[in-house]
Amino acid sequence: MTRKRIVLTVLHRLAVLAYVAFALFPLFWLLKVSVTPTSLLYTEGIRLWPSQASLEHYRFVLTHSSFPTFFLNSTIVSGATAVIVTIVASLAGYAMSRFVFRGKYWIVGLLLLTQMFPLVMLIAPMFKMLSPLGLTNSLTGLVIVYVAFNVPFATFLMQSFFDGIPKDLEDAAMIDGATRFTAFRQIVLPLTLPGIAATLGFVFTAAWSELLFALMLISGNQATTFPVGLLSFVSKFSVDFGQMMAAGVLALIPACLFFLLIQRYLVQGLTAGAVKG
Amino acid sequence: MASITIQSITKTFGTVPVLNDIDLSIADGEFVVLVGPSGCGKSTLLRMIAGLEDITAGEIRIDDRRINEVAPKDRDIAMVFQSYALYPHMTVADNMSYSLKLRKTAREKITDAIGAAAGKLGLDPLLERRPKALSGGQRQRVAMGRAIVRHPKAFLFDEPLSNLDARLREQMRAEIKRLHKSIGATSVYVTHDQIEAMTLADRIVAMHGGIIQQVGNPLDLYDRPANLFVAGFIGSPAMNFVEGHCRAGAIETDDGSKIAVPDGVHLKDGQAVTVGVRPEHVRIVAGPEAGSYAARVDLVEPTGFGTIVHVRLLGQDLKIYTLERGAAEVGQPLHIALDGARLHIFDRETTNRIG
Numbered sequence: 001m002t003r004k005r006i007v008l009t010v011l012h013r014l015a016v017l018a019y020v021a022f023a024l025f026p027l028f029w030l031l032k033v034s035v036t037p038t039s040l041l042y043t044e045g046i047r048l049w050p051s052q053a054s055l056e057h058y059r060f061v062l063t064h065s066s067f068p069t070f071f072l073n074s075t076i077v078s079g080a081t082a083v084i085v086t087i088v089a090s091l092a093g094y095a096m097s098r099f100v101f102r103g104k105y106w107i108v109g110l111l112l113l114t115q116m117f118p119l120v121m122l123i124a125p126m127f128k129m130l131s132p133l134g135l136t137n138s139l140t141g142l143v144i145v146y147v148a149f150n151v152p153f154a155t156f157l158m159q160s161f162f163d164g165i166p167k168d169l170e171d172a173a174m175i176d177g178a179t180r181f182t183a184f185r186q187i188v189l190p191l192t193l194p195g196i197a198a199t200l201g202f203v204f205t206a207a208w209s210e211l212l213f214a215l216m217l218i219s220g221n222q223a224t225t226f227p228v229g230l231l232s233f234v235s236k237f238s239v240d241f242g243q244m245m246a247a248g249v250l251a252l253i254p255a256c257l258f259f260l261l262i263q264r265y266l267v268q269g270l271t272a273g274a275v276k277g
Numbered sequence: 278m279a280s281i282t283i284q285s286i287t288k289t290f291g292t293v294p295v296l297n298d299i300d301l302s303i304a305d306g307e308f309v310v311l312v313g314p315s316g317c318g319k320s321t322l323l324r325m326i327a328g329l330e331d332i333t334a335g336e337i338r339i340d341d342r343r344i345n346e347v348a349p350k351d352r353d354i355a356m357v358f359q360s361y362a363l364y365p366h367m368t369v370a371d372n373m374s375y376s377l378k379l380r381k382t383a384r385e386k387i388t389d390a391i392g393a394a395a396g397k398l399g400l401d402p403l404l405e406r407r408p409k410a411l412s413g414g415q416r417q418r419v420a421m422g423r424a425i426v427r428h429p430k431a432f433l434f435d436e437p438l439s440n441l442d443a444r445l446r447e448q449m450r451a452e453i454k455r456l457h458k459s460i461g462a463t464s465v466y467v468t469h470d471q472i473e474a475m476t477l478a479d480r481i482v483a484m485h486g487g488i489i490q491q492v493g494n495p496l497d498l499y500d501r502p503a504n505l506f507v508a509g510f511i512g513s514p515a516m517n518f519v520e521g522h523c524r525a526g527a528i529e530t531d532d533g534s535k536i537a538v539p540d541g542v543h544l545k546d547g548q549a550v551t552v553g554v555r556p557e558h559v560r561i562v563a564g565p566e567a568g569s570y571a572a573r574v575d576l577v578e579p580t581g582f583g584t585i586v587h588v589r590l591l592g593q594d595l596k597i598y599t600l601e602r603g604a605a606e607v608g609q610p611l612h613i614a615l616d617g618a619r620l621h622i623f624d625r626e627t628t629n630r631i632g
Contacts, residue, residue, distance in 0.1 A: 166360060168358045168362035169362050171327075171358070172358060172423075173375070174348075174350055175327055175350070175354065176350075176379060176427075177350045177379035177380055178350060179348070182379070
C-alpha cells in the first residue's frame, strides 16, 4: 500500500466514524438523560455522564404510568399494519411486475397520487369517515388508516423486488408442473425474502413512530399508542425529561428486536446464480 | 414421445404481428431447429408450444390433443432456457427433482431418476451444490438434467448455448446431439446460430419476419435455398450475391460482366435476377480460361483450416473460400471462375429461387 492510500483510508475511516458519532449522539443523550436523577438534570446539564446514575425514571414509567399499555397498543398496531401491508403489497407488487392488465396505468397513477398530499389535509375527512363506523378511538381504526397509507409505497417497493427476479424462473417452474400460484409461493417468494423483510421493517417503523393520526383519532388511554403517550410528559408548565427519555429508550427496544429478527433476510445476493450474469 | 402439429398459428402483440399463419408438423422423435435472426418470431413460437404465450389464432396439437387452452404444467413438456433459469435457492438435486416432486413421484423413483440423469450428464459430484457455485457449463448441464429426469413428451430448447463461450458451446452441442440420439425424444430447438442448426437438426425451419421461409433437412437448405433470405442466412462465410439482368441468354451484371445461365434455368429477357454463389464454389484458376474473370485481391482472412479471400469483382466485394494456403496476397491479380453447376439464381422481385 502506498502512503497516499494509507492516508486516504485513514481519512475515510475518520469521516465514517465522525458521521456515526453524529448520528448516534442523540441516542446517547436519550440514554444519558434517562438515567440522570431529576435533581441532577439541570445542575449537571452538559456533563457527558451524570455523577450519579439511577433507574428511577424507568421504575416510574413501568409501574406508575400507562406506558406498558401504550407499548402493547403500539406493538399490536405496528405488527398488524406491517403484516397486512406486506401481504397486500406482495400480491399487488407481483401483479404490477408480471401482468399486463386493463387500467394498470391508471392504478399506478392513483397510487402515486395518494402519496402527493400532506397528511394534515386528510385528518378531518378521515375522522369524519371513521367516526360513524365506530373506528375512532380504536386500534382497528388505526390499523386500517396505517394500512391504507402504507400500501402504495410498499407496493412500489415490492414491485421493484419482483422486477429483479427473472421471469424465466416462473416459466421454468410452470413448465415443471407448478401452477402460477405454486411458482409464486415456492420459487418467487423465497427469493423475495430480503424484499419482504425490508418492506416489513419499513412499514413497522413507520407505524411505530406515527404520531399525527394516532393523536387525532385516539382520545382515551385504552387505545393510546406510545408516541402519543410520550406527549403526556409535557404538561402546561414543565416537561418531565427523565421519564420521557426513559420511555423513549424503552420504545426503542421493540423496534430493535424487530430488526434483529428480520436482519437475516435483509442480506442481498440470494438470487445470484439463478441466471447468467 | 409425441408429435407436435402447428396449424395456421398467428400471434400479435397488441397490434404488432409477430407470427403469420405458421404451419408445421413435427414427427415423433424428430429434432427440429427453428432458426432465424432475432425478432423473427422463433422464440415466440417455441413459447407458444410451451404454453407461455397465448395463441392469437390457430391451433397447436401434441399427439392428437388440442393444447391451446392447456396450462403449461399439463402439457408434459420440458424446456431448457437460454438463462438456464435454475432455482437459486435449491441445490442441483432439488432443481432436478422439483418437477417430480410436484407430480408426487415416489421418493425412491426420484432418487433413481436423478441418479440416472446425473450419471448421463456427469453431475454426480455437484448434486449438493447451489447454482451460484457452478460454472456456466455446469449450469447448462443442470438445466438439461432438469429437463431429462422427467421423460417428457417433448423437449423445447430456447437458445440453450448462447451464453456459453465458443469451445464449451461446441462441446455441449455434440452432447445435446448425443443425448437426443440416446433418448430419442421429440425436440424443438431455437437458435440464431446457423451452425447449431446445421449440425443438430433432422429438419431446419428457417424463419424471417414471422413467416417460415423454408423447411427441409440441413443439406437441402444449404444446397437449394428457397429464397434470398435462406441463401444468405445458411452457410458461413455467407453466400456472395451478384445482381444482374438476363440479356441474350446470359446474365449481365451491373458492371457489364457476363455470367452464363446454368443448364435447366429459364429466364425471361430483361428479368432482374440475383445470382448467388457460395465462397467455397468460387475457384482461383491459374490463368484466363473460358468464363473466368480477372480480379485483384482486396483482403485475406486466414481461418486456419482455410482462407477467405476478398476480391473486387462484378461490381462488389466477392468472397472466395479456399483450402489452399498462400493462394493469394493482398494486391495480387487473380483469375477466378464460378462453379457453374452450383450457382443459385433468384428472382430479384419475389426473392424466390428460380434455379
